[in-house]
Amino acid sequence: MHAQSDLNNDNVIDNVMSSFQQIQSQIQQNKIAAPAPAPAAPTERSRHEVIFPPSKIKVGANEFEVSLHAPPMSILREFTHIFGPNILPPNTSLFVIPTIQPSLVGSLLNWTNVVSLEKDRLLECFLNLCTSLIPQILPPHIFFDYIDPCSGLPMLHPSNKIYDEVAGCSELLNLRVYNAGGCKVLTHNEYGDGGYPATIFLGGEREEVMRFYQMVVNLYSGNNGT
Incomplete structure (x- = not known):
């Protein structure tokens, strides 16, 4: 047997x-x-989602490249460090709109009066977008703030902690950064070192934030901006 x-x-x-x-x-x-093969364990970068890829809008005569992102954990942690842990409405998520404006004078690295005036112009264009245009169509229950490109501080919620816009745009847009004279410089695929980065934060339900973003893009695509 x-x-x-x-x-x-x-x-x-x-x-x-x-x-x-x-x-x-x-x-x-x-x-x-x-x-x-089995998928690799998720990393901070792999959690980053590009919801809408970069596209161009035009506000008056000025062009912006914008995109909408669900940010990686590194930016979520930085946001919480700057704004505090309970700033977003309950049961909502954080979204980021990195904006890049092309300089009309080329590189923004030179310390000249022409470059200084161009940076002032680009700053005013970004502030106009955030203070005059977006609030007109922003739903009241969506969290909204933007970073002052000069100081790195939030404009609408008091904080003394600085957001690194160059690092944030580099991570979200997969752009190269290099050091020039002790300053971090963002290198844009189209604008080179003549791109002016600035950041908008939104908090809300995903579908509503997506609808709002599409409204902004549709409103200011082409020559519809004012």
């Missing part, structure tokens, strides 16, 4: 090994696709 049982077990093992060898042979001959 034991001899018969051992013989049956040997047959099962032989059959399994034979099937395994056949599958290996078929995989090598590309007859069967090899199983996909």
Whole structure:
């Protein structure tokens, strides 16, 4: 009886090994696709979601590149550090709109009167977007704030903690950063070092924030902006 049982077990093992060898042979001959590797554990960057990729809007004569993001954990932590843990409405999420304006004078690295005046102009254009235009169509229950590009501080909620806009735009838009004279410089794919970064934060339910963002883009696409 034991001899018969051992013989049956040997047959099962032989059959399994034979099937395994056949599958290996078929995989090598590309007859069967090899199983996909298990996905890597999620990282901070992998949690970042580009909800709407970069597109152009025009406010008056000035162009903005804008996009909508569900930010990675690194930016969520920085946001909480700056604004506090309970700033967003309950059961809502944080979203980020990084904006880039192209300089009309090329590189913004030179310390000249022309560059200084251009930075002032770009700042005024961003502030106009955030203080005059967006509030006209912003639903009252969506959290809204924007960062002062000069100081790195929030404009609508008091805080003495600085948001690193260059690092934030680099992470969200996958843009290169390099050091120039001790300053971090963002290199845009189209504008080079002539891009002026600035950041808008929104908090709300995902679908509502998406509708609001699309409204902004539709309103200011082409030459509709004022």
